[in-house]
Amino acid sequence: MKWHIFIMTVLMVCSHSLLAQSDKVDMRVILLGTSGPEMSPDRSGYATLIEVGGKKLLFDAGRGVLQRLYESEVDIKKVTTVFLTHLHNDHIEGLASLWITPWFLLGRTEQMKIWGPVGTLKMRDGMRTMYGHDVQNRSDEHNKKESLDLKVIEIENPKENVCPKKGDPISLGQELYKEKDNTPAAHEIKVTAFPVCHADGNPAFGYSITYNNRKVVLSGDTTYSRNVVHHGMNADLIVHNVIATGKDFSHTPEMQIILGKLTTPEQAADVFKEAKPKMAVFSHIVKKGLPGAEGDKEIMKRTQETYKGPLEMGVDRMIIDIGSQVRVIKPKVISDLTDLDFKKHPDK
Numbered sequence: 001m002k003w004h005i006f007i008m009t010v011l012m013v014c015s016h017s018l019l020a021q022s023d024k025v026d027m028r029v030i031l032l033g034t035s036g037p038e039m040s041p042d043r044s045g046y047a048t049l050i051e052v053g054g055k056k057l058l059f060d061a062g063r064g065v066l067q068r069l070y071e072s073e074v075d076i077k078k079v080t081t082v083f084l085t086h087l088h089n090d091h092i093e094g095l096a097s098l099w100i101t102p103w104f105l106l107g108r109t110e111q112m113k114i115w116g117p118v119g120t121l122k123m124r125d126g127m128r129t130m131y132g133h134d135v136q137n138r139s140d141e142h143n144k145k146e147s148l149d150l151k152v153i154e155i156e157n158p159k160e161n162v163c164p165k166k167g168d169p170i171s172l173g174q175e176l177y178k179e180k181d182n183t184p185a186a187h188e189i190k191v192t193a194f195p196v197c198h199a200d201g202n203p204a205f206g207y208s209i210t211y212n213n214r215k216v217v218l219s220g221d222t223t224y225s226r227n228v229v230h231h232g233m234n235a236d237l238i239v240h241n242v243i244a245t246g247k248d249f250s251h252t253p254e255m256q257i258i259l260g261k262l263t264t265p266e267q268a269a270d271v272f273k274e275a276k277p278k279m280a281v282f283s284h285i286v287k288k289g290l291p292g293a294e295g296d297k298e299i300m301k302r303t304q305e306t307y308k309g310p311l312e313m314g315v316d317r318m319i320i321d322i323g324s325q326v327r328v329i330k331p332k333v334i335s336d337l338t339d340l341d342f343k344k345h346p347d348k
Contacts, residue, residue, distance in 0.1 A: 026214045027052045027322040029237060032068035034314040036243075036262075036286035037090040044068050044316055045090050046284045048218060048239060049079070052211045053181030053189045058082045058098075059207060059218055065094035066101060071334050072317050077108040083176070083191060084116035085220030086204035087123060096127050099150060100134055104143045107343035113151045115176050115193070117203040121152050142343075155193050155205060162204075163197035163225070170230045171195050173208065187212040194231050196222030199261035206231065214322050217277075221284060223260060224267040232275035236322045239314070242268050242282045244299045246289025255288060262286055265302035272307045279326040280307075283314040 028051040033044035045062020049069070056079050058065075069076050079098065085091060095114075102108040114120060128135060128150075139145035153176070160171050173194035180186040190210045198204035198221045206220040208231045217232040219225065219240040232238045243262035249255050262284075263271070272280045287295040296313045303311060310326070312318070317331035 024323045025321045026212050029320040031314045031318045033062045034283040060091040061095040063093040066097045076102045080110045080112045082114045086201045088201050104138045109147045111149050115153045124152050158195035162195040171227050194227045196225045229274045235277045238277040238280045241284035243286040249289040269303045269307035279310045281312045281314045
C-alpha cells in the first residue's frame with residue numbers, strides 16, 4: 001500500500017512538472033496599438049511590445065503608445081529599447097511622450113536606445129528641439145538631464161532590391177541586437193531587420209525576433225513581400241499589416257497609390273500560405289469605407305477564402321503567448337486600474 005502511494009505521488013509530481021513545462025511562455029507579444037493613421041474609437045496607433053528573456057522590446061510607437069502600455073500593466077520605466085520599422089508619422093507619433101513623460105513622472109533613469117532607418121538621428125534631434133523647453137526647465141535634482149540622453153543606431157540602407165520579384169535574391173537581413181537572457185542556459189535574444197516594400201515609406205523594415213527556438217516576425221508596412229515570406233517561414237507568429245477598401249473607395253487614383261504600398265487580404269493569404277506560421281495576426285489594420293466590426297469581418301472573410309490556417313484579427317491590448325503552443329489572450333477589463341501618477345507614493 002505504501003509503495004502504491006509513493007508511486008502515485010511521484011506520478012503526480014512528474015505530471016505537474018510536465019504541465020508546467022508545457023505552459024512555459026518563452027515570448028509574450030502585446031499588440032498595444034493596431035490601427036494605421038485612421039481615427040478609430042477602439043484602436044490606437046501601431047505599436048507592438050515583445051517581452052522576451054527578461055527584456056521589453058518595443059516595435060514602433062504610434063499615437064497613444066504610453067496609454068496602452070499603462071493599460072497593459074507594463075512597467076513603463078523598463079521600456080527603453082525601441083525598433084522603428086520606418087519614419088511615417090503614424091509609427092513615431094507616440095515616441096516623444098514615451099521618451100519624456102516617464103522621465104519626469106515616473107523617475108526613469110535608464111537611457112533609451114532606438115534602432116531605425118536612416119533619418120532617425122535627425123528625427124531624434126528634432127524631437128529634442130521640439131521639447132527643448134521641458135528638457136531645459138524640468139531638469140533638476142530629481143530629474144537629471146542626462147537621463148534624457150537617447151542613443152540612436154541607424155540601420156544601413158538596403159543594397160538589394162527591397163521589392164524582390166520571383167528569381168531575385170532574398171535579403172538575409174541585418175542582425176541589430178543580440179543579448180543573452182538571465183537563465184543558466186543563457187539563451188540568445190536576436191533581432192534582425194530586413195527590407196520591405198513600402199513606396200513612399202522606404203527605407204522600411206520588417207523584423208524577425210528569435211529566442212530559444214521560437215520566432216516572431218513583424219511585417220511592418222509593406223505590400224506583399226518575399227522577404228516577409230522568407231523570414232516568416234515556419235514562424236510561431238507573423239504579425240502582418242492589412243488594407244481593405246469599400247467599393248466606393250477602391251478605384252480612386254489616390255487609393256490605388258495606398259493599395260500599392262500595403263497588403264490586401266488576398267496578398268496576406270498568399271504570405272501565410274507560403275510561410276506557414278503557427279499563428280498569423282493582423283495589426284496596422286487600414287480600412288477605407290469599411291468601418292467597425294463589419295470591416296473586420298470582411299477582411300477575415302477575404303483572407304480565409306484561400307488561407308485556412310490559424311488567423312486572428314488583432315485588437316488593442318491583445319496578448320499572444322508563445323511557448324510549446326501559441327495562445328491568444330483577449331484584452332482585460334481595465335476599469336479598476338490604479339492611477340499612475342508619481343514616481344513613488346510617500347507612504348510606500
